[in-house]
Amino acid sequence: MISLKALSKNSFKTLLIFSSITIAVMAIFLISSVSQGVIGMYSKMINTDGDIIVTQKGISDTFFSNVDIALIQKIDALPHVSSSYAMIVGASPIGHIPIAGIYGTTANHFPHYKLAEGVYPKEGEVILGENLAKQFVVKEINIGNKKFTISGVYSSEIGFEEGGVVMNIRDAGKLFNRSASFLLVSSSSPSEIDAIVGKISELSSEVEVKTTQTFVKEYNQFKIIENSSLVISTLAFAMGLMGIASVMSMIVNSRKEEFGIMRALGKSRLFIIKNLFFETLIMSISAYIFALLLSLGILAMLPHIEMLQGYVNGTLSLSTALYVFASTIFMALLGSLIPAWIASKTDPILLINQGCA
Amino acid sequence: MIQASHVSHFYGAEQVLFDLSFEIKSGEFLFLSGESGSGKSTLLSILSTLLKPSSGELLIDGESVEKIKNIDYFRQSKVGFVFQFHYLINYLSVYENIALAALEDKKQNIEKILEELGILELSSRYPNEISGGQRQRVALARALVNEPKIIFADEPTGSLDSKNSQIVYGLLAQAVKRGTTVVVASHDMQIENYATQIIRLKDGQIL
Numbered sequence: 001m002i003s004l005k006a007l008s009k010n011s012f013k014t015l016l017i018f019s020s021i022t023i024a025v026m027a028i029f030l031i032s033s034v035s036q037g038v039i040g041m042y043s044k045m046i047n048t049d050g051d052i053i054v055t056q057k058g059i060s061d062t063f064f065s066n067v068d069i070a071l072i073q074k075i076d077a078l079p080h081v082s083s084s085y086a087m088i089v090g091a092s093p094i095g096h097i098p099i100a101g102i103y104g105t106t107a108n109h110f111p112h113y114k115l116a117e118g119v120y121p122k123e124g125e126v127i128l129g130e131n132l133a134k135q136f137v138v139k140e141i142n143i144g145n146k147k148f149t150i151s152g153v154y155s156s157e158i159g160f161e162e163g164g165v166v167m168n169i170r171d172a173g174k175l176f177n178r179s180a181s182f183l184l185v186s187s188s189s190p191s192e193i194d195a196i197v198g199k200i201s202e203l204s205s206e207v208e209v210k211t212t213q214t215f216v217k218e219y220n221q222f223k224i225i226e227n228s229s230l231v232i233s234t235l236a237f238a239m240g241l242m243g244i245a246s247v248m249s250m251i252v253n254s255r256k257e258e259f260g261i262m263r264a265l266g267k268s269r270l271f272i273i274k275n276l277f278f279e280t281l282i283m284s285i286s287a288y289i290f291a292l293l294l295s296l297g298i299l300a301m302l303p304h305i306e307m308l309q310g311y312v313n314g315t316l317s318l319s320t321a322l323y324v325f326a327s328t329i330f331m332a333l334l335g336s337l338i339p340a341w342i343a344s345k346t347d348p349i350l351l352i353n354q355g356c357a
Numbered sequence: 358m359i360q361a362s363h364v365s366h367f368y369g370a371e372q373v374l375f376d377l378s379f380e381i382k383s384g385e386f387l388f389l390s391g392e393s394g395s396g397k398s399t400l401l402s403i404l405s406t407l408l409k410p411s412s413g414e415l416l417i418d419g420e421s422v423e424k425i426k427n428i429d430y431f432r433q434s435k436v437g438f439v440f441q442f443h444y445l446i447n448y449l450s451v452y453e454n455i456a457l458a459a460l461e462d463k464k465q466n467i468e469k470i471l472e473e474l475g476i477l478e479l480s481s482r483y484p485n486e487i488s489g490g491q492r493q494r495v496a497l498a499r500a501l502v503n504e505p506k507i508i509f510a511d512e513p514t515g516s517l518d519s520k521n522s523q524i525v526y527g528l529l530a531q532a533v534k535r536g537t538t539v540v541v542a543s544h545d546m547q548i549e550n551y552a553t554q555i556i557r558l559k560d561g562q563i564l
Contacts, residue, residue, distance in 0.1 A: 266433025
């Protein structure tokens with residue numbers, strides 16, 4: 001009862017703590033979610049339509065990989081292979097857009113991109129992701145000094161694809177001067193995947209063959225993104241939590257006079273700590289819920305912001321949400337209860353005088 | 358009632374009270390007088406158990422304050438405080454401020470005391486909604502609610518005009534008539550008219 005009164009009557013202080021906790025928690029959520037989102041989008045792109053990926057040997061990034069597309073015919077002839085396709089992944093300025101993803105693929109992979117309007121591209125044609133298409137009203141676009149006709153618009157759940165361009169692999173080959181960035185192979189029998197990996201490896205000494213799951217796990221770019229994201233999120237997390245603890249500690253210190261009065265009136269240390277515990281709990285839980293809702297709202301809006309072309313996307317996992325919740329409550333309680341405990345041990349009159357100072 | 362023997366106190370390296378010994382008998386109205394900085398507020402804080410002396414001993418009803426097992430209950434049940442700046446909790450109403458200090462079996466006294474002090478109609482107001490004189494009467498009501506044996510008041514009229522000061526002194530004198538011991542630290546000499554014992558302090562020593 002006293003806790004609720006203290007929160008409602010000291011509305012400015014309450015608002016200050018509430019805002020600080022909300023902003024700190026949101027920073028933690030958004031930074032970790034966006035980094036996880038980038039990895040998630042690229043992993044999904046690769047995992048969606050293939051069990052096995054074939055890249056050039058010794059290349060750290062698929063952007064630099066060059067695999068002979070002719071290998072597809074030999075792969076298709078292998079037992080238990082149901083389908084395979086080639087893909088070139090690149091990036092280039094498109095019209096007034098400084099950079100966008102370009103996906104050149106064989107025609108058998110076109111159905112992966114759900115047509116919202118128009119038809120799949122022939123040679124000299126492209127289809128645009130819905131996010132990118134919003135920024136063009138013309139029928140032709142320039143990519144790398146070559147003019148392409150827009151034959152349609154597609155939609156995709158993957159942000160990178162929504163903000164990109166899909167074209168015929170031969171056109172992409174000419175643009176990026178390569179045969180294929182990688183080949184993706186699907187099998188009709190999951191138990192034979194390892195055997196197929198071995199057989200494809202025997203077909204050429206210049207390729208590296210992995211299951212898509214292994215590739216995603218071992219891909220250097222993901223490791224870099226994951227490690228950087230871990231460092232940034234950890235820093236944001238630590239800063240956010242330290243911020244929460246500092247604000248709580250400052251607020252408690254500013255209430256020394258009140259604690260001194262209560263001690264002078266015969267209220268026990270436990271009474272003060274208990275009320276502060278409930279105040280902190282009420283405030284940090286409500287700020288956490290507010291921050292969670294705001295973050296979810298922002299994450300839901302991100303893919304629809306035209307300027308970002310769908311490239312910035314966020315995924316907030318339940319485990320992250322629970323971890324942040326527990327840490328927030330812990331740090332808020334730590335920040336408020338430790339100074340309160342120390343203060344409650346001080347002689348009441350000194351507390352009152354410190355509070356007045 | 359209260360026996361102070363060889364009480365000294367330091368704030369850091371600075372000594373503010375020097376080996377003070379005296380006795381306050383039950384039912385007395387003690388006036389601790391002295392100029393600003395004479396140590397009267399520090400002595401009052403020590404006598405009221407709100408500050409531990411650096412050395413010396415304080416006995417209340419024959420029992421050493423150091424040995425009181427539940428000092429919180431002691432403060433709540435036996436002692437009442439009135440401070441210069443009232444020190445009411447700003448987020449609690451007048452009634453709630455008094456209820457915060459009241460023992461469970463004394464809560465029934467609240468309305469009666471508020472009525473006696475002429476502030477019953479202020480029950481639901483908050484400290485920032487009433488005048489300085491009214492706040493000090495609320496602080497006095499808070500000090501009286503548990504019918505304590507001793508009331509300590511530090512400059513209780515320091516922020517009041519003479520009319521309100523007279524009211525507060527009158528109320529303290531009434532408490533003495535009911536058998537309560539009252540100890541007031543002040544530099545307001547008007548209180549001599551009400552006091553039954555006076556201790557004059559100068560530079561931390563009894564004159």
